Amino acid sequence: MTTAAxxxxxxxxxxxxxxxxxxxxxxxxxxxTGVYEKGHIPGAVDLNWHTDLVDTVNRDIASRExxxxxxxxxxxxxxxxxxxxxxxxxxxxxxxxxVLDVYGFGTRAKLLDGGRKLWEARxxxxxxxxxxxxxxxxxxxxxxxxxxxRLANTLDVAEGRIDGKLVDIRSPDxxxxxxxxxxxxxxxxxxxGHIPGAxxVPWATIVNEDGTYKPLxxxxxxxxxxxxxxxxxxxxxxxxxxxxxxxxFALKRLLGYDARNYDGSWTEYGNAVGVPVVNRxxxxxxxx
Numbered sequence: 001m002t003t004a005a006x007x008x009x010x011x012x013x014x015x016x017x018x019x020x021x022x023x024x025x026x027x028x029x030x031x032x033t034g035v036y037e038k039g040h041i042p043g044a045v046d047l048n049w050h051t052d053l054v055d056t057v058n059r060d061i062a063s064r065e066x067x068x069x070x071x072x073x074x075x076x077x078x079x080x081x082x083x084x085x086x087x088x089x090x091x092x093x094x095x096x097x098x099v100l101d102v103y104g105f106g107t108r109a110k111l112l113d114g115g116r117k118l119w120e121a122r123x124x125x126x127x128x129x130x131x132x133x134x135x136x137x138x139x140x141x142x143x144x145x146x147x148x149x150r151l152a153n154t155l156d157v158a159e160g161r162i163d164g165k166l167v168d169i170r171s172p173d174x175x176x177x178x179x180x181x182x183x184x185x186x187x188x189x190x191x192x193g194h195i196p197g198a199x200x201v202p203w204a205t206i207v208n209e210d211g212t213y214k215p216l217x218x219x220x221x222x223x224x225x226x227x228x229x230x231x232x233x234x235x236x237x238x239x240x241x242x243x244x245x246x247x248x249f250a251l252k253r254l255l256g257y258d259a260r261n262y263d264g265s266w267t268e269y270g271n272a273v274g275v276p277v278v279n280r281x282x283x284x285x286x287x288x
């Protein structure tokens with residue numbers, strides 16, 4: 001069930017040395033969509049996760065046509081290497097890489113290890129200048145659905161029809177049902193808890209203090225201790241799919257496991273009627 005791990009990360013030193021490489025294009029995908037305007041990596045193009053990477057009417061990722069148009073305007077061609085970074089330990093940057101991978105980029109879409117956090121900590125250059133590039137005629141393939149889990153796929157694992165593993169990367173309080181969501185967020189579910197059989201491995205478990213991923217041997221050991229060793233397909237989930245993309249990246253792109261991201265995550269599952277839920281805290285939604 002495993003394949004050889006691929007070179008899917010670049011270091012801040014590598015990016016610093018390739019900022020003017022015409023075959024490299026940098027994108028920022030940050031949780032805080034206003035941070036780009038305050039200063040970004042020179043040459044980076046902003047992708048707003050609220051509008052640019054999604055269908056703004058239906059709950060879905062951006063269509064092939066929408067994403068293709070944005071990449072064309074950014075000067076991305078068939079042989080361009082795309083580097084994605086963001087704030088909050090690359091949560092939505094990893095989600096951006098996942099979306100690009102769904103549309104066929106594979107290892108041509110890479111993550112900046114450490115993201116904004118490490119770039120800023122190293123005192124590397126930032127600019128407020130918005131770049132302009134010559135448009136291309138890039139053609140994207142259709143979606144690769146093998147990288148994406150839907151509610152039905154998740155239920156197949158939870159209810160034993162498929163022999164796989166579920167990884168809940170949320171906080172222990174979310175997993176146990178003590179809270180419905182992190183404090184202050186607006187995307188909510190009316191049920192708390194987790195999907196039956198899911199192992200709780202919070203995303204930060206595999207991250208160093210500087211925002212980089214821990215060594216691969218350590219990441220592999222952390223998951224193996226939870227019975228996740230690449231011998232069975234894995235589905236990752238969180239609340240809306242961004243934190244789980246960070247874990248999906250580690251499992252799929254770094255370790256080479258057969259992994260899919262469930263971007264519907266708990267806001268879909270916890271609002272679905274009739275699905276099995278484990279709520280060890282017994283928390284009840286009271287409409288507040």
